[in-house]
Amino acid sequence: MTAQRSATGAGATEGAIVFTDIVGFTEFTALQGDDAALKLLAIQDRVVEEILGNDGRVVKSLGDGLLMWFDDPSKAVHAALTLQSRFEEESFEENLPLWVRIGVHFGNPARRGEDLIGHDVNVAARIVALAAPGEVLVSEACTHQVSAAASEVEFEEVGPVLMKGIPDPVSIYRAVTTSWL
Amino acid sequence: MGTRYKIRPDTRLRLHSASGKLHVIAEERDSIEVDPPDRQVEFRDDGRIAEVRSKSSSLQVRVPTGMNVSVGAISGSVRLEGTFGSVKVSAVSGSVELDHAVGDVDIRGVSGRLSVKSVAGECCVNSKSGRITIGRVGRLAKAATISGKVDLTTDGTGDVEVKTISGHVSVRVPHDKAPRVRFRSLAGKLRCDCEQGDDFEVRAASVSGSVEITPA
Numbered sequence A: 001m002t003a004q005r006s007a008t009g010a011g012a013t014e015g016a017i018v019f020t021d022i023v024g025f026t027e028f029t030a031l032q033g034d035d036a037a038l039k040l041l042a043i044q045d046r047v048v049e050e051i052l053g054n055d056g057r058v059v060k061s062l063g064d065g066l067l068m069w070f071d072d073p074s075k076a077v078h079a080a081l082t083l084q085s086r087f088e089e090e091s092f093e094e095n096l097p098l099w100v101r102i103g104v105h106f107g108n109p110a111r112r113g114e115d116l117i118g119h120d121v122n123v124a125a126r127i128v129a130l131a132a133p134g135e136v137l138v139s140e141a142c143t144h145q146v147s148a149a150a151s152e153v154e155f156e157e158v159g160p161v162l163m164k165g166i167p168d169p170v171s172i173y174r175a176v177t178t179s180w181l
Numbered sequence B: 001m002g003t004r005y006k007i008r009p010d011t012r013l014r015l016h017s018a019s020g021k022l023h024v025i026a027e028e029r030d031s032i033e034v035d036p037p038d039r040q041v042e043f044r045d046d047g048r049i050a051e052v053r054s055k056s057s058s059l060q061v062r063v064p065t066g067m068n069v070s071v072g073a074i075s076g077s078v079r080l081e082g083t084f085g086s087v088k089v090s091a092v093s094g095s096v097e098l099d100h101a102v103g104d105v106d107i108r109g110v111s112g113r114l115s116v117k118s119v120a121g122e123c124c125v126n127s128k129s130g131r132i133t134i135g136r137v138g139r140l141a142k143a144a145t146i147s148g149k150v151d152l153t154t155d156g157t158g159d160v161e162v163k164t165i166s167g168h169v170s171v172r173v174p175h176d177k178a179p180r181v182r183f184r185s186l187a188g189k190l191r192c193d194c195e196q197g198d199d200f201e202v203r204a205a206s207v208s209g210s211v212e213i214t215p216a
Helices: A025-032 A034-052 A073-094 A119-130
Strands: A015-022 A056-062 A065-070 A100-107 A110-112 A115-117 A136-139 A153-163 A166-177 B003-006 B012-017 B022-027 B031-035 B041-044 B049-054 B059-064 B068-073 B078-084 B087-091 B096-101 B105-108 B114-119 B123-127 B132-137 B141-145 B150-154 B160-164 B169-173 B179-185 B190-192 B200-206 B211-215
Touching: A015 A025, A015 A034, A015 A056, A015 A073, A015 A119, A025 A034, A034 A056, A034 A065, A034 A073, A056 A073, A056 A115, A065 A073, A073 A100, A073 A136, A073 A153, A073 A166, A100 A119, A119 A136, A119 A153, A119 A166, A153 B012, A153 B087, A153 B105, B003 B041, B012 B022, B012 B059, B022 B068, B049 B059, B068 B078, B078 B087, B087 B096, B096 B105, B105 B114, B114 B123, B123 B132, B132 B141, B141 B150, B150 B160, B160 B169, B169 B200, B179 B190, B179 B211, B200 B211
Parallel strands: A100 A136, A153 B068, B012 B049, B012 B068, B022 B059, B022 B078, B068 B087, B078 B096, B087 B105, B096 B114, B105 B123, B114 B132, B123 B141, B132 B150, B141 B160, B150 B169, B160 B200, B169 B211, B179 B200, B190 B211
Antiparallel strands: A015 A065, A015 A100, A056 A065, A110 A115, A136 A166, A153 A166, B003 B031, B031 B059, B041 B049
16 A cells, blocks of 8 residues: 555545554464465455445555545544445455454644644544444544435444643544445 | 542533542442542533543542443543443553443453443443453443453343453353353463353454453
8 A cells, every 4th residue: 555645635634534543453463474474464455445446545555454534524423434344344254364443533734745743633533442343433523524324323422531742632432334234 | 438429410510630530439428428528520411411520639429329430541540439320441551440331331441451330331441551350241341442441241141342462351240141152362371161042242343362251
């Protein structure tokens, strides 16, 4: 997966920041070896390529995780749920633990070339750390931007979350789909 | 003696604690009491939410039995004593201990020990390396961990779903229930000492963690 694969959203000032993380990737690599780890990452990359289309872009790869950007928060949440569905299918078919957690936050990050930095990126990174395997957690700021009717998504409150380095509590929701993806 | 606040029957308590010990006691009463008394309670949404923030010192809150509670904590322990409604807790490094909940429970942490005595509703507990102990669950029980040990007891009325990378998982089921067991693993082993049937389902997946299902 190349970080500069697409320039979608390069001029947008507000949008959705999406972090993914493969749960237990370090342990999996230690147990199964580097080739198995590369295979797992290749599957993840293939699925992400397939789902993202022109709706979002991969900003950068973070080892076993990805930082992605979407201009449209509804599309970000929908893509995150679709990714989880596809990761689950691939896990079953390949008999590999492609257990991914995803965090989504809406904000206005600063751009540094193709990269994104700033407070909102940090918040999104903290959100993904709280997600369970197969789960999509979304900040309240993002839920306000999502049109429920358009995206067939429901949000279940997880609660207020305090995060290291973030002074105020962030209300977090679990995104679930109301339709078959 | 703390400061008392009148609440509505449907008020949900929200607590934010950066560090320090947080102790919530559910008991027969119709108000909440916050100790130390100088800790302010903010009411939102027409009193449906009572919010208390604590930065570093210990905090004790007494609430009515069956109250819904949400807690966000970074470090420091969270103790929920008595019987609550629905409970949602996120903690980074501190331990979380819940006695009983008649509603649904969602507890997530990173490294601290997460412990629940009984849940009548659904119970989801997620940790990176902390040990997970779930005493008894009436409905769906979900637990996920990377390396922490999981001990879970079910009533056999709801399914059990466990994911672990390398942690050992122990599921205890009632003697008179026969679970259908689905186990997927790369290198972990399954030991099931129960008669298998269709009463409910145990779905377990691991990379190297072993899973043990035994009669309670």
